[in-house]
Amino acid sequence: MHIQNGQIYLENVPVTLLAKTYGTPTYVYEESRIRDNFRRALNAFRKNYDNFRFFYAIKSNNNLAVASILRQEGAGIDAASVNEILLAQKLGLGGEDVMFSGNFLSDDDIRQGLESGVIFNLDDIALLPRVLKIGTPEIMSFRVNPGYGQSEVGDFVTNAGPNAKFGVHPDQVMDAYRQAKAAGIKRFGAHMMPGSCIRDPEYFRFITTLLMDIIGKVGKELDINFEFIDLGGGLGIPYKPGDDKLDIDQAAALVAGVFREKIAEYGLKPPRLMMEPARYFVGDAGYILGTVHAIKDSYSRIVGTDVSMNTLARPAMYGAYHHIYVNGREDEARKAVGLCGQVCENTDFWVRDRMLPEGIDLGDIVVVENAGAYGYAMSYQYNGRLRPAEVLVRGDQHWLIRERETIDDLVRNVTVPEHLI
Secondary structure, three states, rough: OOEEOOEEEEEEHHHHHHHHHHHHOOOEEEEHHHHHHHHHHHHHHHHHOOOEEEEEEHOOOOHHHHHHHHHOOEEEEEEEHHHHHHHHHHHHOOOOEEOOOOOOOOHHHHHHHHHOEEEEEEEOHHHHHHHHOOOOOOOOEEOOOOOOEEEEEOHHHHHHOOOOOOOHHHHHHHHHHHHHHHHOOOOOOEOOOOOOOOHHHHHHHHHHHHHHHHHHHHHHHOOOOOEEOOOOOOOOOOOOOOOOOHHHHHHHHHHHHHHHHHHHHHHOOOOEEEEEOOOHHHHHHHEEEEEEEEEEEEOEEEEEEOOOOOOOHHHHHOOOOOOOEEEEOOOOOOEEEEEOOOOOOOHHHHEEEEOOOOOOOOOEEEEEEEOOOOOOOHOOOOEEEEOEEEEEEOOOEEEEEEOOHHHHHHOOOOOHHHHHO
């Protein structure tokens, strides 16, 4: 995104043109930014550890056009559900290009996961007997909860540590791999989730050390040569103006350094090092375009837009911050106002006392930043408000990559019994 003569551009396309062409609210993604983010991170890790690969956590943004960009760059897919395995297959990826990290799986989930031939990543030791009743994975790992987690976007998304629902307790990891090896499984990896949106490079060294001490002891005692060790995601982006960016080069160097040390300490055969970010690749490449439809002066001034909590759920769910720009007014003086959407819930009053241009008026285009991850993927239908369109831009080109929903989508799977008609 850049501003030229007061007008906001996404890549080289003015937001006024995008709003006129596709309407609002609309998600817009910058292809060049996604590629730059991926290449920056990949280069940082590979220059410190050659045998490295990224998998993309498709749950963050499951538009196949967006995922295809990352597939072209060489990413595999991290799937949190069977349907995400199917999405990977639509991208032409399967087998060991896909990591299946579901949790609290049903028997049908297990069966379909096994049939797909992907890497099976078990979230709990209790799942193993159920998996083995159905089949034997060619290659599998356990998701380890290292006992500590961190998040910069709230406790709700601290995905490791004592309060997280994910992963095998450190005291159970040895027994988990022992049982798996005794059952005849021969190929192994290991996995963890370190946390969410972390911008402190030192934290990645710390959490990698915790995992490697757990896994190193397993490999040494059980004579297991791990083929891969997946450090999960957690690479953070700044959401607020003035926040520091993650120094990805420092993070990669610290991780690779402790990784090599622990491999040597425990006498492990050097495995592939993997990570599965999402936000770092697509978060700051995505924006929401909205239109100001109403302004209310009551107990305070409230600017009403068509960007509602069903369009972007994160502020209502997590109290998440997203920076907001107003096209054509960024040079104006500021005034504290609220901003809300059109949903009949007070949690849709998702910005309070934000310093926005004081001249903001009906018809203005607002641009919501850092919406590429956990934006559209978490949108929903409520109050009859439908999901927005999605658009991809590259240079001065733009493409519709998901159509805006219509009333037909709201009733598509509904059947009214004859006696009610």
